[in-house]
Amino acid sequence: MSVMFLLFNILETNYWLSTFIGNSVGATVSYFLNKRFTFKNDANHGQTIWKFISIILICYILSYCLSYLISHYLISSLSIKNNEILGNVSILIGNVFYTLINYVGQKFIVFSKKTSAQKV
Template sequence: MSQSLKHGSYLRTTNPLNKWIGIRFTNCLPFLRFLLVGVLNTFIGMGLMLLLKNGLEWSYWQATFTGNTVGASVSFLLNRRFTFRSQVPIMVGASKFIFIVLASYFVSFSLSHSLTKMLNSADIYLRFMDLDNIAIFLGSIIYTITNFFGQKLFVFKENKNCSS
């Protein structure tokens, strides 16, 4: 039997690949958990936004702010424990969370509202969806991305001071 065919020798050739894949997958887990929590938040927050905007005829800003506030409350609790598994004290995390949520909200929904107004001024008519509803969907996508990075890098970032 040649040296390269000894029992178990084939594992050494794939070990670096396994490590590389494992590191990449482990780094993706918080974002995947964040997206899972986001699905629940979408049903709650966006569902409420659309209900308030279309069903109760609230204004765009009232509907998106109210729906986002309710979704954000659920998001904080689930992301703190499930997504980031954070030990950051609730009061410290909550104040940072509110800041990030408000910043993400105003940036995302202002940008999406402006972009859809540009669509309207370009005489692009979408018969299947109201421009405010398009702005809600677009704003939600931008919000998800900005909110994830704000929470990961600012709200639930653990201090890595180890004494080992």
């Protein structure tokens, strides 16, 4: 999230590029930490990486599109016209959705016990 907020607020990168780059940085770290520590998966990288990338992209699109729509609705309901507030609220909401959806996808699709048992 810090990468997203840095890009969006300090470097004034747009919402979509900020969230995409931030999630790409996080996903890179996440793959290795989740594979090894969170889910203790011993399948080879070839079995898990394509699933991981697919889940990350699906989660990104769902989460940040949904958060963008929700935050626009909330902000317009409150008559706030500040784009910085709108972007930051969208990033926060998107991160909540992303974390929840991504965890489920990683646990049950990418690093499931079945994937680990099929080790080549």
